[in-house]
Amino acid sequence: MAEIKNLETNIEQAEVPMLEIRHLAKQFTIGTDTATVFTDLNLSVRRGEFVSIIGSNGSGKTTLLNMVSGTIRPDSGEILLEGKDITKQKEFVRARRIGRVFQDPAKGTANTMTIAENMAIAENKGKPFSLSWGLNRKRIEYYRDLLRPMNLGLEDKMDTPVASLSGGQRQVLTMIACTMTPIDLLLLDEHTAALDPKTSEEIMILTDKIVREKGITTLMVTHNLRFAVEYGSRIMMFHKGDIVIDKADEEKKGVTVKDLLGTFNEISVECGN
Numbered sequence: 001m002a003e004i005k006n007l008e009t010n011i012e013q014a015e016v017p018m019l020e021i022r023h024l025a026k027q028f029t030i031g032t033d034t035a036t037v038f039t040d041l042n043l044s045v046r047r048g049e050f051v052s053i054i055g056s057n058g059s060g061k062t063t064l065l066n067m068v069s070g071t072i073r074p075d076s077g078e079i080l081l082e083g084k085d086i087t088k089q090k091e092f093v094r095a096r097r098i099g100r101v102f103q104d105p106a107k108g109t110a111n112t113m114t115i116a117e118n119m120a121i122a123e124n125k126g127k128p129f130s131l132s133w134g135l136n137r138k139r140i141e142y143y144r145d146l147l148r149p150m151n152l153g154l155e156d157k158m159d160t161p162v163a164s165l166s167g168g169q170r171q172v173l174t175m176i177a178c179t180m181t182p183i184d185l186l187l188l189d190e191h192t193a194a195l196d197p198k199t200s201e202e203i204m205i206l207t208d209k210i211v212r213e214k215g216i217t218t219l220m221v222t223h224n225l226r227f228a229v230e231y232g233s234r235i236m237m238f239h240k241g242d243i244v245i246d247k248a249d250e251e252k253k254g255v256t257v258k259d260l261l262g263t264f265n266e267i268s269v270e271c272g273n
Contacts (some may be wrong), residue, residue: 016083019045019185024077026063037063040236041077045144045234050211050218052228053262054240058268060223064238065187070094076194081182096125099178099216101171103190104191108174111163115154115173118162119143122177130218143202146176150206168199172206179210181198186211200224204231225257239267 021043037060045051046091053061066072068079070091079087086094091258109118120139131269144155150172154165162170171191178186188207192200208231211218222228228235237260238243245263247255 016047017044017080018047018049018082018218019043020078020079020083021064021068022080022098024067024079025075026060026067026072027075037242038077039072041241041243043243046216046218047082048215049234049235050208050232051236051248053219053221053236053238054223054225054228054231057238058262059238060240060241063191065100065189065219065221068185069098069100069187097184098181098187099185100187100189101174101178101191103193105167105170105174105194108178109130109162109170112161114159114161115147115165116143116158117142118173119146119177121178122180125181146180147173148174166199167195168203171195171203173208175203175210179216180213184217186216186218187272188218188222190221190223193223200227203233207231225260229257229260 021041024038026037028037035058041060041064048124053064054062063072067074070086070089070093074087076087077087081094081097088108110121113121120136120143123139132248140158143158146154152169153170154169154173157165162173165173173193192203194242195203204227207220210216218232220228220232233252235245235255236243244267245255245260
């Protein structure tokens with residue numbers, strides 16, 4: 001009987017979306033001007049999905065990530081994480097379950113602190129504060145083991161201030177630190193856009209590796225159509241707050257960069273561009 005109950009519980013958990021957006025609406029008012037981003041956005045993301053999100057500037061991509069992370073509040077609607085309503089939850093509370101990597105490599109780390117100190121902070125995320133010394137030197141070897149597979153030599157720079165690292169090295173450190181503790185959702189906000197092509201490619205390979213190995217549900221906003229096509233299990237295109245393309249699994253495998261460019265061109269014609 002216990003085995004049957006466990007099986008039923010696992011099935012129920014599998015059916016609950018990791019992220020669910022219900023009737024989300026958002027406007028921004030600047031002076032006398034009002035810009036409507038979303039009027040009635042509905043979206044469901046399954047556990048373990050890696051969703052690539054593309055779209056023109058102002059289509060709502062980053063606004064969506066900001067609302068999911070708690071940086072901004074929606075005007076109406078609901079945001080559910082694994083069935084729990086987090087719409088009014090504070091950003092720092094959500095950060096215990098939601099990781100985020102920004103376009104700017106400097107945003108994901110404490111730049112005046114060392115690699116080891118940044119990793120110690122990440123490892124203790126969500127734990128009670130104390131007056132004890134923050135960096136446990138016994139954990140250094142563990143941090144080195146996490147960094148060594150990246151092949152960037154970061155494991156030999158544990159006492160190096162993060163400010164002296166390259167943009168790519170910072171993004172690698174941010175990705176590792178972001179996923180050191182168990183999280184339910186990873187938000188990638190154009191996290192390769194500020195890097196050179198070679199480094200961008202390396203960061204995407206690392207991203208795919210981490211997401212696959214840890215099975216983290218992921219939303220990745222990107223302007224790189226090739227990355228959107230080659231990586232992830234689902235692709236969405238946003239336009240004026242609406243989802244105009246949504247293809248997953250086998251359907252997604254058939255999507256090409258040419259297809260996406262065709263849709264972009266159609267949208268441009270409709271908008272008179």
